[in-house]
Amino acid sequence: MSTSQNNAEPPGRMNARECILDAAEMVFSEAGFAGASMKAIALRAGVAQGLIHYHFQSKDGLYAAVVERRAIWITTTREALLDEVDLTRPDAVRHIFEAFFRPPLGPEGGGTVFARIFALLAVGDGRDQALAERLYDPSARRFIDALATVRPDASRETCAWGYSMALGLLVGAVGRSRRPERLAGMPERSEDDTEALIRRLALHATGGFTALCEEDPV
């Protein structure tokens, strides 16, 4: 946003504003909006508490900045991946869902740290419900359009349900507890398993969406 300087960012050195955003992302991820304190964020960032208010005015402003920074990247990347999907392929639906799941779970999307903020936001954490809608609704409509293109026999309502269910799967997948590994008595998930998680989520979302289409034809 700030283009007051023609020069590039300070070479190789992260500025305080980005440090604050990174620290806030971690604290919000662990404690949620209400549970996070400005003091904890300032300590994590290694800056004075007052500096946060200088850059972001209020706690709400900081939260919005944290969410927006990732959301813009996630939705942009999602739509770029979606554009690459060949909608005439027989497994097009699975590729659509993989484009949906990959960005928020990948390391560039903030990994599991931001994914938890994403999940908390989806269940109503934060102050502004309109924030999530404004950031993610346009992208959601594009994915619903893609599903409707691949499955012209399904109603648009059914496609919207398919998208909504996929969002639920994503929210549940990044929740802190109740992981399937523990329920099956297996070792905890490693970072290498992210690809496998994405594949499982897309596979499940595809099977579920297909079932909805067959039950409720237009």
Place this chain on the structure above:
Amino acid sequence: MSTSQNNAEPPGRMNARECILDAAEMVFSEAGFAGASMKAIALRAGVAQGLIHYHFQSKDGLYAAVVERRAIWITTTREALLDEVDLTRPDAVRHIFEAFFRPPLGPEGGGTVFARIFALLAVGDGRDQALAERLYDPSARRFIDALATVRPDASRETCAWGYSMALGLLVGAVGRSRRPERLAGMPERSEDDTEALIRRLALHATGGFTALCEEDPV
């Protein structure tokens, strides 16, 4: 729990302890654990703030009591419904998931009010992660066992994933349903819509689980 009196409850009059639990359930549902204040709960219940500490000692104790009250009913009802499912039927998997989804969404399970606490708990709200595991894990294992019985070709890991995905669907479904009129405690969905939601969730979970089984046979 309290059996100090042989007589029944006060006739037709709800005692203060239950009033506090009901009020706390609503406030926790709207604001999450950290966002809820004892003052707001006391106001909603119409009692003095100090009385809450007399009955529940601390905010954590109150939260645990709110969660436990519904969790016991939900898991008990879930397992009772699961016992009635004929596991030899061709649509047994869908009936298993309907038994999973119905109790937490029904009015006796607290309706959408407690469902939101359930969702927040699943993504890590509250203080004690072990609380959710202790309350829901035994029931989860029974559902995974049922899935493994119906699909002996699937690994137990796959069945655990099928259960975990269904939990994600549930969390996502109740998270997005938050709306202001629920602040008054009135139901926001009609019973017909709830039944349709349960059917859609079970249908989607079945299709997704089936897809996981076919992709990853033992």
Place this chain on the structure above:
DNA sequence: GTCTATAGTTCGATAGAC
């Protein structure tokens, strides 16, 4: 059991030096 009153802490935000 239920109340009022308040202790003791932590919070978000601001003021002002540098």
Place this chain on the structure above:
DNA sequence: GTCTATCGAACTATAGAC
């Protein structure tokens, strides 16, 4: 821009009258 210092409000929990 970044810091220290602090304000006023809100918080959890406790004390003590009834």
